[in-house]
């Protein structure tokens with residue numbers, strides 16, 4: 578089949594007997610054998626994403642971008658390749674590799690990042706697998722000059738920072754990169770997640786400044802003995818989905834660890850514990866930053882006394898809150 582015929586087939590409604598019908602695994606395998614170029618694969622994959630209603634949002638927000646990423650990655654081509662690569666002829670081995678990657682994405686609903694074992698936050702690449710949430714935090718927008726401004730001192734002067742619920746370690750690593758003299762703690766309850774974080778800390782060459790701890794929030798970390806041991810910044814992207822939301826997630830999101838998403842009945846379980854424990858560990862001029870997803874109203878209701886400030890994010894969701902140390906006084910101290 579030449580490429581224009583394949584393109585017509587892939588774009589047309591009749592390929593599997595109508596656009597509304599999901600192709601079976603057998604029909605998928607048959608069609609996959611006929612695809613001769615990356616461009617044909619791209620059009621075919623986009624159609625399959627639509628027919629199988631694949632969930633997006635873990636590494637890309639549209640089928641075109643995600644499918645193109647999977648194709649380039651599988652073929653070992655640079656992400657910045659120009660569109661001429663889409664017309665090159667695939668060898669049998671490459672066709673088989675693409676068929677296997679898209680079979681898993683389409684029929685197993687396996688997230689793309691778990692297939693490629695990598696995820697990106699900005700320019701930074703992180704190793705990921707099913708033991709950790711796929712990184713997609715709003716903190717990417719904030720860790721940088723906006724954060725230095727919030728802290729009110731030069732980035733070189735930042736000494737003690739903690740990333741609670743560190744998962745893959747991605748935010749602890751961004752913090753250590755941005756604050757060149759800071760010692761960064763990364764805390765997670767999951768030993769499996771910490772194994773992944775260790776890989777990333779090593780790959781980013783930050784073992785000397787990023788320490789990882791297995792702990793339920795701060796439970797396993799001793800209280801600071803002196804003011805200099807207190808944190809200037811406590812940052813967290815905790816699990817914050819209410820449990821009922823987690824029960825209704827698309828399959829792709831259920832491939833991520835439930836522990837990384839489920840924040841209990843109202844989503845606030847970990848946030849409550851974190852705020853209760855923060856006071857004893859935060860320097861008097863320190864701040865707490867927490868990403869809370871859709872929990873703004875719940876936070877305002879329960880923690881009005883802490884005067885949460887909502888930091889602007891590009892998409893207008895403004896779901897990261899800042900709480901200053903002096904406003905934590907009203908909370909009962911806990912460990």
Ligand SMILES: C[S@@+](CC[C@H](N)C(=O)[O-])C[C@H]1O[C@@H](n2cnc3c(N)ncnc32)[C@H](O)[C@@H]1O
Nearest residue numbers: 712714742743744765766767793794814816837
């Ligand atoms: C939303 S993920 C965030 C991961 C990473 N910081 C990121 O932004 O990609 C939440 C993480 O919190 C961890 N976690 C859940 N409950 C915890 C608890 N009680 N104490 C510490 N970590 C917890 C999970 O294992 C998971 O790695």
